[in-house]
Amino acid sequence: MESVTQVCGTAAMSIDGVKYNIVDTPGIFDTQKVTDDVLKEIANAVKKCAYGVKAILFVFEAKRFTDEQKNVLDGIRRFLGEEATNYIIAVFSHATKAQIQDRAIMRKAWNQPVRSFIQDIDNRWGIAPNSDYFPPDDPVHKARLGEIMAFISGMRGVYTTDQLEKSRKEQEEIRRQREEEEKRIKQEYEEKLKETAKKESEEAYKQKIEDLRQEFRAKQEEEEKLRRKEREEAEERFKKTIESIQTENRMQRQQDENLRRAEREAAEERYMKSIEMMRQEHKEQQERAETMFNNKIQEEERRRDRDEKDRREERKQAEETYRSRIEEAEKNLKNRENNETMRLMKEMQDREKKANLEYAKQIEDLRKKNALSQQELEKAKKKGCFSLDTKVQLANGKFIEMEKLQVGDRICSNVRNGELEISEVYLIAHLGHFDHSLSMTNIEFTRSDGQKGQIRTTPTHCIFREDLSILYAQDVVPGVTKILLLDETNELTPVVVDNLITDEDTGYISFYTRAGTVIANNVLCSCYDDCPQSQTLMDLVFAPIRLWTKVFPSNHRQEELHPYAKTLEHIYFNWLINGKRLLGLS
Incomplete structure (x- = not known):
C-alpha cells in the first residue's frame, strides 16, 4: 500500500507557553519497507529544525502493529541512531472509545512487539483522542492530549543534526561493512558452489566406483555361492566316504577285537597250560627227588643187607677158617690154640663194628644232606633283592625310594643312544621286613664328578659288567670289576668298583620291569636274583608272567613271595641241589 503522506508538512503549536513547530513526516507505516526516499525526507525535516528536535512522535494505529511495522520502526531508529530513542514518543491512533477512556484497556491490547517497543522507549506513549468519541472540550480528550504534551515538555535536550549526521555516517559504515560482508559471503558462496560441484563430481566418481565395487562384490558373492555349493557337495561326498570308511573301520576293529579276544583267550589257555605243565613238572621233579631219595635209602639198605650178608658170609667163612685152623692148631700146636682163636675173634668183632659204624655214618650223611637241601631252599626263599632305600628315577624325572614303588609305575630301566629308556613295573615279587638280619653286599664306587656312590643288594643279585654280561654282587672284585654308571649326559660309563662291604639289613624289595633291567642309584642292574647268570634266559623264563600281567595286572604287594617267582625258585x-648230588658236589 502506498503511503498517503509523501513529503513533510509543518505547523506551529504552544505547550505551556513554549512555541513548538510540528513536522509531519511521510506515513512510514503505510509502506511495507523503509525506502531511501522516506529516509531522505525525514533527514530533510530534521535539518529544517535549526534548534534541534524536542520529540519524535511515532503515530500508528492501535488496531494493527505487525512484524513488518516493527521492522520499519527498527529501520528508522537505526537511521536516526541509538540516541534518537531518548526522544521517541509512541502515539496510538484509531483507538476505541474504551481504549481512549482507559489506558489500561489499551495496554492489555498490546501484543509482544508493541510491549517490546514501548519498553525500549522508556514507556513513553500516549493515545490520540478521537473527536467523534470525545469532543475537544471533553476532559478525556484534554487528558489524552495533556499526557502527550507532558512527555514533549518533559524531554531533556534536543535531537540535533549533528547526531543525525553521526548516525548517518555510522549507518554508511555499517552499510559498507554489510556490503563487504555480502560480497565476502557471495564469494564464499561461489567458492562453496565450486567446492560443492567438485565434491559432487568426486561423490559421483566415488559412487560410480562404489557401484563397480558392489557389482564386483555381487559377482564375487555369486561365485562364492557357487564355490560354497561345490564345496558343500564335495564335503557331503567326503562325509559319505568317511562314513563308509568308518563303517569299514568299525567292522575291521570288531574283527580285530574278536581276533585279539580269541588270541588272548588262546594265550590265557596256553599260559594256564604252561602253568599246569610247570606245576606237573614241579610235582614230577619232587616225585623224582623223593624217588631218588627213597632209591638211595633202599640202595643203602640193600647195600647194608649185602654188607651184612657179606659179613655173615665172611663170619661164616671166618668161623669155618677158624674151625679148620683150630682143628689144625689142635693137631699141630695146642699151645697156640687159645691165642689164635682170640685174635681171629677180635678181628671178626672189629670188622663187624667197623661195618656197623660205616653204615650208620652213611645213613646220617643222607639225613644231613636232605636237611641241608631243605634249609638252603628255605633260606633262598627268604632272600630279598634291593634295600628299600635304593632310589630309582620315574618317567617324569623324579627320584623315589624303591619302598614307594607301585605296580604300573614307569621308571628308568636303561639308556639307548643318549635317551633314557622307560619301562613299566609289572610285578612286585615281595616287599617288607624280615624278623632277622639279612646279609647285604654294599658296592662302593666313585662317579666321574668325584662324588662317592654306592648300591646295596643281596649277595646273589645280578648287576651288569661293562661288556653287558651279568654277575653276582658278591663276585665283584674291587679295583678290577667295572660296572655301568649313568652320568650327567645320559650315557652309561664304565666305573671301577672302589670297595665291597658286607653288612646286614632287614628291609627288602624284589620287583620286575618289562625290560628286565633297572637303573638303581645310577647303576645298571638286572631285576633277577639267585638265578643262572644269563639275562636272556631269565627274560625268557619270565615271559609268561609278563604276558599274563598285560591282560590281568598284578596287585601283589606282600612279604610272601609271588607264587610264580616262588614256583620258579x-x-x-x-x-x-639235585644236580649237586648227582655230581657229588654236596
Whole structure:
C-alpha cells in the first residue's frame, strides 16, 4: 500500500507557553519497507529544525502493529541512531472509545512487539483522542492530549543534526561493512558452489566406483555361492566316504577285537597250560627227588643187607677158617690154640663194628644232606633283592625310594643312544621286613664328578659288567670289576668298583620291569636274583608272567613271595641241589 503522506508538512503549536513547530513526516507505516526516499525526507525535516528536535512522535494505529511495522520502526531508529530513542514518543491512533477512556484497556491490547517497543522507549506513549468519541472540550480528550504534551515538555535536550549526521555516517559504515560482508559471503558462496560441484563430481566418481565395487562384490558373492555349493557337495561326498570308511573301520576293529579276544583267550589257555605243565613238572621233579631219595635209602639198605650178608658170609667163612685152623692148631700146636682163636675173634668183632659204624655214618650223611637241601631252599626263599632305600628315577624325572614303588609305575630301566629308556613295573615279587638280619653286599664306587656312590643288594643279585654280561654282587672284585654308571649326559660309563662291604639289613624289595633291567642309584642292574647268570634266559623264563600281567595286572604287594617267582625258585633250587648230588658236589 502506498503511503498517503509523501513529503513533510509543518505547523506551529504552544505547550505551556513554549512555541513548538510540528513536522509531519511521510506515513512510514503505510509502506511495507523503509525506502531511501522516506529516509531522505525525514533527514530533510530534521535539518529544517535549526534548534534541534524536542520529540519524535511515532503515530500508528492501535488496531494493527505487525512484524513488518516493527521492522520499519527498527529501520528508522537505526537511521536516526541509538540516541534518537531518548526522544521517541509512541502515539496510538484509531483507538476505541474504551481504549481512549482507559489506558489500561489499551495496554492489555498490546501484543509482544508493541510491549517490546514501548519498553525500549522508556514507556513513553500516549493515545490520540478521537473527536467523534470525545469532543475537544471533553476532559478525556484534554487528558489524552495533556499526557502527550507532558512527555514533549518533559524531554531533556534536543535531537540535533549533528547526531543525525553521526548516525548517518555510522549507518554508511555499517552499510559498507554489510556490503563487504555480502560480497565476502557471495564469494564464499561461489567458492562453496565450486567446492560443492567438485565434491559432487568426486561423490559421483566415488559412487560410480562404489557401484563397480558392489557389482564386483555381487559377482564375487555369486561365485562364492557357487564355490560354497561345490564345496558343500564335495564335503557331503567326503562325509559319505568317511562314513563308509568308518563303517569299514568299525567292522575291521570288531574283527580285530574278536581276533585279539580269541588270541588272548588262546594265550590265557596256553599260559594256564604252561602253568599246569610247570606245576606237573614241579610235582614230577619232587616225585623224582623223593624217588631218588627213597632209591638211595633202599640202595643203602640193600647195600647194608649185602654188607651184612657179606659179613655173615665172611663170619661164616671166618668161623669155618677158624674151625679148620683150630682143628689144625689142635693137631699141630695146642699151645697156640687159645691165642689164635682170640685174635681171629677180635678181628671178626672189629670188622663187624667197623661195618656197623660205616653204615650208620652213611645213613646220617643222607639225613644231613636232605636237611641241608631243605634249609638252603628255605633260606633262598627268604632272600630279598634291593634295600628299600635304593632310589630309582620315574618317567617324569623324579627320584623315589624303591619302598614307594607301585605296580604300573614307569621308571628308568636303561639308556639307548643318549635317551633314557622307560619301562613299566609289572610285578612286585615281595616287599617288607624280615624278623632277622639279612646279609647285604654294599658296592662302593666313585662317579666321574668325584662324588662317592654306592648300591646295596643281596649277595646273589645280578648287576651288569661293562661288556653287558651279568654277575653276582658278591663276585665283584674291587679295583678290577667295572660296572655301568649313568652320568650327567645320559650315557652309561664304565666305573671301577672302589670297595665291597658286607653288612646286614632287614628291609627288602624284589620287583620286575618289562625290560628286565633297572637303573638303581645310577647303576645298571638286572631285576633277577639267585638265578643262572644269563639275562636272556631269565627274560625268557619270565615271559609268561609278563604276558599274563598285560591282560590281568598284578596287585601283589606282600612279604610272601609271588607264587610264580616262588614256583620258579623252588624248581631252580631243587634242580640245583639235585644236580649237586648227582655230581657229588654236596
